[in-house]
Amino acid sequence: MKLTLKIWRQQGPHDAGRLVTYETDEVSPDMSFLEMLDGVNQRLILKGEEPVAFEHDCGEGICGSCSLVINGVPHGPERGIATCQLYMRRFSGGDMITIEPWRARAFPIVKDLVVDRSALDRLMQAGGYISVNTGGAVDGNVLLIGKEQAETAMDAASCIGCGACVAACKNASATLFVAAKIAHLSTVPQGKPERARRVAAMMEAMDREGFGVCGNQYECEAVCPKRISTRFIAMLNREYFRAGLVEASSSGEPDPLQAESY
Amino acid sequence: MMTLDSKIPPGPLETKWDRRRFTEKLVSPGNKRRLNIIVVGTGLAGASAASTLGQLGYQVKCFCAQDSPRRAHSIAAQGGINAAKNYQDDGDSVARLFYDTLKGGDFRSREANVYRLAQVSTQIIDQCVALGVPFAREYGGQLANRSFGGVQVARTFYCRGQTGQQLLLGAYSALCWQIERGQVTMHPRTEMLDLIVIDGHARGIVVRDLVTGQMTAHMAQAVVLATGGYGNVYYRSTNAGGCNVTATYRAWKQGAAFANPCFTQIHPTAIPPADTHQAKLTLMSESLRNDGRLWVPIAPADRRFPEEIPLSERDYFLERRYPRFGNLVPRDVASRAVKAMCDEGRGVGPGGHGVYLDFADVIERQGLEVVRERYGNLFEMYQRITSEDAYRVPMRIYPAPHYTMGGLWVDYNLMSTIPGLFVIGEANFADHGANRLGASSLMQGLADGYFILPYTMGHYLASAPPSSLAEEQRASCAAVERVTGRVATLLRGNGRRTAASFHLEVGKILWDHCGMARSRTGLTGALEAIPALREEFWRDVAVPGSGEAFNQELEYAGRVADFLEFAELLCHDALHREESCGAHFREEYQTTDGEPQRDDDRFAHVAAWEYRRNDSPVLHKEPLVFEFVQPTTRNYQ
Numbered sequence: 047m048k049l050t051l052k053i054w055r056q057q058g059p060h061d062a063g064r065l066v067t068y069e070t071d072e073v074s075p076d077m078s079f080l081e082m083l084d085g086v087n088q089r090l091i092l093k094g095e096e097p098v099a100f101e102h103d104c105g106e107g108i109c110g111s112c113s114l115v116i117n118g119v120p121h122g123p124e125r126g127i128a129t130c131q132l133y134m135r136r137f138s139g140g141d142m143i144t145i146e147p148w149r150a151r152a153f154p155i156v157k158d159l160v161v162d163r164s165a166l167d168r169l170m171q172a173g174g175y176i177s178v179n180t181g182g183a184v185d186g187n188v189l190l191i192g193k194e195q196a197e198t199a200m201d202a203a204s205c206i207g208c209g210a211c212v213a214a215c216k217n218a219s220a221t222l223f224v225a226a227k228i229a230h231l232s233t234v235p236q237g238k239p240e241r242a243r244r245v246a247a248m249m250e251a252m253d254r255e256g257f258g259v260c261g262n263q264y265e266c267e268a269v270c271p272k273r274i275s276t277r278f279i280a281m282l283n284r285e286y287f288r289a290g291l292v293e294a295s296s297s298g299e300p301d302p303l304q305a306e307s308y
Numbered sequence: 309m310m311t312l313d314s315k316i317p318p319g320p321l322e323t324k325w326d327r328r329r330f331t332e333k334l335v336s337p338g339n340k341r342r343l344n345i346i347v348v349g350t351g352l353a354g355a356s357a358a359s360t361l362g363q364l365g366y367q368v369k370c371f372c373a374q375d376s377p378r379r380a381h382s383i384a385a386q387g388g389i390n391a392a393k394n395y396q397d398d399g400d401s402v403a404r405l406f407y408d409t410l411k412g413g414d415f416r417s418r419e420a421n422v423y424r425l426a427q428v429s430t431q432i433i434d435q436c437v438a439l440g441v442p443f444a445r446e447y448g449g450q451l452a453n454r455s456f457g458g459v460q461v462a463r464t465f466y467c468r469g470q471t472g473q474q475l476l477l478g479a480y481s482a483l484c485w486q487i488e489r490g491q492v493t494m495h496p497r498t499e500m501l502d503l504i505v506i507d508g509h510a511r512g513i514v515v516r517d518l519v520t521g522q523m524t525a526h527m528a529q530a531v532v533l534a535t536g537g538y539g540n541v542y543y544r545s546t547n548a549g550g551c552n553v554t555a556t557y558r559a560w561k562q563g564a565a566f567a568n569p570c571f572t573q574i575h576p577t578a579i580p581p582a583d584t585h586q587a588k589l590t591l592m593s594e595s596l597r598n599d600g601r602l603w604v605p606i607a608p609a610d611r612r613f614p615e616e617i618p619l620s621e622r623d624y625f626l627e628r629r630y631p632r633f634g635n636l637v638p639r640d641v642a643s644r645a646v647k648a649m650c651d652e653g654r655g656v657g658p659g660g661h662g663v664y665l666d667f668a669d670v671i672e673r674q675g676l677e678v679v680r681e682r683y684g685n686l687f688e689m690y691q692r693i694t695s696e697d698a699y700r701v702p703m704r705i706y707p708a709p710h711y712t713m714g715g716l717w718v719d720y721n722l723m724s725t726i727p728g729l730f731v732i733g734e735a736n737f738a739d740h741g742a743n744r745l746g747a748s749s750l751m752q753g754l755a756d757g758y759f760i761l762p763y764t765m766g767h768y769l770a771s772a773p774p775s776s777l778a779e780e781q782r783a784s785c786a787a788v789e790r791v792t793g794r795v796a797t798l799l800r801g802n803g804r805r806t807a808a809s810f811h812l813e814v815g816k817i818l819w820d821h822c823g824m825a826r827s828r829t830g831l832t833g834a835l836e837a838i839p840a841l842r843e844e845f846w847r848d849v850a851v852p853g854s855g856e857a858f859n860q861e862l863e864y865a866g867r868v869a870d871f872l873e874f875a876e877l878l879c880h881d882a883l884h885r886e887e888s889c890g891a892h893f894r895e896e897y898q899t900t901d902g903e904p905q906r907d908d909d910r911f912a913h914v915a916a917w918e919y920r921r922n923d924s925p926v927l928h929k930e931p932l933v934f935e936f937v938q939p940t941t942r943n944y945q
Contacts, residue, residue, distance in 0.1 A: 058857075076582035078693075084808075085585075091806050091861060096853045099860055101375065103548040105588035106689065108473055109379040131692055156519055157858045164496065167376050171488045175481035176440045180360040180758050183431070183438035187395065190449025191442075199442035200467055203474060207378055236440050 047073050047139030053098055054146045059154045075135035082134055099158040107131040107271055110206035115146040120210035120269040128271040148209055150218035152256040163209050165255040172251035173244040174227045176237050189235045202229035204272045211266035217258025222266040224248050225282035226274050232285055242289035242299055310918045312930040315719040316420040321936045325424045329763055333770035340365035343769055344528040348500045348555055350377030353733025354534030355479035356757030362491030370492050373499045378480045381548040385472025386593040388464035389750040391429040396453050400461040402426045408459045412638055413741020414890035415939035421738050428759040429751050433465055439478040443467055456746040464747045469593055469685050475750055500555045501791045503562045506775045506783045510729035514787045521856040523792055525784030530728045537712035537734040541871045543815025545709035546578055546591040552867035553874045556716050556735050564724040565916035567717035567737035570882035573744055573891050574824050575710035576642035579693050580662045589708040592686055594746040597635045599670040602626050604663050608653035614664055614702050625649055633944040640743045640891040641944055643707040647824045657704040664702035713740040717916040721764035732756035742890020795855045798865050803850035807865040810845045814875050822882050827895040831883040842872040887911045908939055
């Protein structure tokens with residue numbers, strides 16, 4: 047089929063950038079969206095032009111590299127997938143497709159459709175971990191974790207860190223990203239000792255990195271390739287409130303093995 | 309002259325590792341602060357090593373080509389991780405995991421390494437749980453297990469179909485902590501392009517900043533390569549687009565031996581390609597073979613829909629040929645059987661490149677919901693790619709290059725033939741022999757990174773000679789110059805063909821002649837075709853743009869250039885190994901019913917290749933001595 051592509055081209059972070067139109071007619075419905083772009087690039091290279099820069103790696107929706115806004119929607123028209131899992135059979139011959147990068151203050155453009163998402167790594171460095179040393183861990187069955195609890199942790203932990211939630215949010219907030227990590231680590235018993243410190247540190251880092259605040263529009267959930275639920279944002283808010291209580295109390299974080307005191 | 313000293317501790321198998329840890333020298337905490345270590349790659353092996361070394365007090369510089377360390381290709385591993393926990397009380401033990409892995413590798417790995425791997429496997433699970441990895445649990449709260457190809461116990465721990473992701477995010481979180489503490493300096497979007505060797509010791513690397521194009525030398529007291537495998541040499545594979553051989557290949561050219569490159573695993577269950585240019589093949593997890601049954605029509609070129617073919621006209625070929633293991637035979641056995649069916653003209657789907665993987669029986673027996681819970685995400689993935697609903701019609705699957713058992717040669721301490729250069733994870737050759745069992749790569753990556761390298765590296769650091777600043781200056785300038793010159797040459801091509809077209813072509817040569825079946829004639833032909841293609845590449849490749857900017861095509865062309873050289877090494881190794889073992893199947897060496905014939909008298913060795921400038925690589929052999937286990941014919945019938 048034949049398509050008209052309007053692709054964002056931008057040499058670097060300080061270049062103005064613009065949409066450039068490309069016609070392509072060698073598209074089969076069984077191709078993935080990224081294979082279609084590869085085809086466009088192969089032809090540009092042979093013409094001596096610079097190919098369109100875009101990110102992709104695993105091709106199966108798990109590494110979180112791919113990051114295209116397709117017709118105004120991060121990861122395109124299909125729910126619950128990353129760009130690399132989008133196939134051309136979703137489109138029809140003659141369609142015009144607009145392709146843009148993630149747009150957020152915290153994600154400066156590197157080139158064309160590639161943005162710098164290192165702010166997400168810095169959020170994780172602020173507190174998205176359990177500080178245990180290698181070696182000396184107790185047997186994995188010592189702390190029992192109920193199936194439902196494990197499933198909830200897994201639902202949250204399946205975030206691939208692509209940043210679509212930020213790109214979809216009108217405030218460019220990373221709340222769903224932070225919420226997923228907070229929910230994961232505060233659901234498993236191993237993460238409980240650092241609960242209060244973790245959530246405070248990650249929320250503070252989110253402000254520092256230039257992400258906006260959550261406006262409860264749920265755009266993030268709608269575009270999330272792993273369908274991370276906004277109920278984790280509710281958990282995040284609860285954890286954040288709880289952290290305030292823990293900080294205010296003189297005894298600090300309660301013993302995680304005792305009954306919940308907050 | 310290269311010597312291969314495996315440094316395996318003598319004495320009983322069960323205590324080798326304990327004794328080695330005791331006899332190794334240690335580095336005092338005060339000295340660790342002053343020692344720099346470079347870790348290249350942030351997959352399971354690299355991230356776990358960098359975080360653990362940082363925790364121990366070393367100053368670690370960590371590099372990855374992706375925009376974030378969390379995107380390394382370990383993230384895509386689906387099925388699970390093995391450990392000899394015996395939580396199911398089904399007769400598992402360290403000894404059994406050791407034996408299964410050694411046998412699964414067709415007795416082409418070291419006993420001592422594999423035993424140690426089985427020993428530390430149990431610690432890995434505990435460590436991951438401590439890091440918050442949400443493993444699947446039973447209702448009572450205990451860790452759940454499933455079984456995987458090639459074994460008869462359930463020892464595989466998993467996180468739905470995303471085990472690699474969760475284990476990697478665990479290691480990544482540990483790495484984040486060490487970055488926050490200032491113990492690890494992270495360099496994302498940075499590609500290693502050469503190794504710096506001073507007085508025979510690895511002392512640094514040259515990297516290219518992928519955003520600015522700047523070349524920089526980084527120096528250290530030791531270098532760790534955790535840069536993964538080279539499956540993408542076949543062009544079409546289940547690997548991520550960025551996986552490449554460059555780091556290990558450049559180390560080879562600086563003097564590190566490359567071991568068993570021809571041991572490349574072709575995974576039986578990938579989705580068949582839809583188009584000739586398609587590079588990425590999507591894997592369908594091996595766990596599907598627990599419940600799915602492989603079959604083809606008995607009659608060749610049967611073009612009926614699968615549901616129209618009655619049971620009596622179907623051939624459940626794995627169950628027929630291997631009644632004891634059935635659909636759960638190891639990967640190499642399954643892949644070859646699939647190929648045999650397709651070669652007989654009984655393949656299904658476009659071009660006859662495929663066999664059915666059918667879930668009708670388990671759906672009937674246990675219900676749709678059970679199957680949906682177990683494999684829902686995989687069925688969804690399959691439907692998205694093929695637009696077919698595997699709950700109603702059988703999946704079509706076909707083998708695809710997936711994992712490479714070969715890699716840089718390392719001794720028991722995971723050190724290469726260049727002192728100070730350590731190689732871990734898929735990048736080394738060590739533990740899987742000629743074939744890797746399912747759920748063992750995650751185990752090996754984390755074993756190397758969390759529990760083995762951090763011990764063995766101390767011994768080297770405690771006894772390594774220092775190098776002078778002047779020497780470092782000279783060697784790093786020379787290396788930067790070498791790499792810069794190469795990039796400039798890549799940008800000077802005539803621009804007639806894209807790098808991808810060369811990659812596709814060399815991949816096809818390898819797939820046809822050094823894939824699931826190899827022969828002397830085919831390999832000899834490949835060895836003639838590859839140099840000619842390489843010459844054309846350097847003359848005609850089109851690489852637009854500049855070297856001093858973000859240039860993805862330049863990155864890719866550089867990797868293809870290395871594949872074009874490495875492909876030759878792969879064929880040399882396959883040609884030398886005149887036997888069939890594990891994933892390496894030489895057509896000349898098979899029984900009358902098509903089973904592989906191993907030759908322990910002539911080939912019970914690791915083939916370690918040494919680079920020679922302007923000459924064929926030189927073969928060195930490390931004999932494999934089996935003191936504790938008697939190599940047997942690997943029989944899954």
